[in-house]
Amino acid sequence: MSTIDWNDLYRTTFPDLVRFLHRKVWDVERARDLAQEAFVRALQHEPKRPRAWLFQVAANLAKDEARTVIRRRKHLVLLKGEAESREESIKDPASEWSEQERWGAVRQALDSLSEKDREALLLWDAGQSYTEIANELGLAVGAVGTTLARARRRLADAYNEREKANVARR
Numbered sequence: 466m467s468t469i470d471w472n473d474l475y476r477t478t479f480p481d482l483v484r485f486l487h488r489k490v491w492d493v494e495r496a497r498d499l500a501q502e503a504f505v506r507a508l509q510h511e512p513k514r515p516r517a518w519l520f521q522v523a524a525n526l527a528k529d530e531a532r533t534v535i536r537r538r539k540h541l542v543l544l545k546g547e548a549e550s551r552e553e554s555i556k557d558p559a560s561e562w563s564e565q566e567r568w569g570a571v572r573q574a575l576d577s578l579s580e581k582d583r584e585a586l587l588l589w590d591a592g593q594s595y596t597e598i599a600n601e602l603g604l605a606v607g608a609v610g611t612t613l614a615r616a617r618r619r620l621a622d623a624y625n626e627r628e629k630a631n632v633a634r635r
Contacts, residue, residue, distance in 0.1 A: 469515055475504060478516055478592075482523055485591030489527035491572060499526045517597045520588065524601075570631070574623035582616035589613055 479500055486496035503523045512518035575583055581602060588598045595609040604612060 469511065471508065474515055478519060479504070481592035482519060485520065485587050486523055486527055488575065488587050488590065489524070490530050491568075495530065499523060499530065502526055517593075517600060520591065520593060520597070521601060524584070566631070570624055570627045573627055574620055577623045578616065578619055581612070582619055585609070585612050586616050586620060 482500040482503060483493070483496045486499045487493050490496055490499065500523060503519050503526060506522050507515055507519055510518075575586070578586070585598060585602060588601055593601070595606050598604070598609050598613075599606040602609075602612070
């Protein structure tokens with residue numbers, strides 16, 4: 466018999482899980498779908514540490530998603546009409562462009578980090594505790610704070626370098 470309060474777990478964890486996945490797949494709807502899939506799998510397995518288990522499954526689902534996207538990109542050619550329809554749907558081109566540039570720079574900066582740094586930041590951003598992050602990354606709990614501080618510094622440095630490069634190109 467399950468002692469997990471699934472309603473409470475869903476209510477408290479789903480937003481963090483979606484945010485975590487969004488930083489991995491960069492599509493909020495796909496992130497929600499993957500979070501739902503993680504919960505479906507959790508219901509089937511009833512893990513002992515459900516929150517940590519959900520994040521581990523979500524990370525694996527995101528990796529699978531990335532592999533699928535790469536395969537699709539290799540086999541599909543972007544359609545001209547798709548780009549045109551996107552351009553037509555933009556409401557405020559200046560702010561949309563600025564927002565896209567900023568998120569693009571954040572994404573590039575995140576992608577430039579080591580996998581450990583990126584995972585640590587994403588898990589922390591998703592509301593994981595130091596203990597949960599330590600378990601996920603195979604670190605001592607005491608090392609999580611240092612790992613996060615260094616990862617934040619590397620992320621800020623990578624972001625600033627991209628901003629400088631963008632300014633220089635203009």
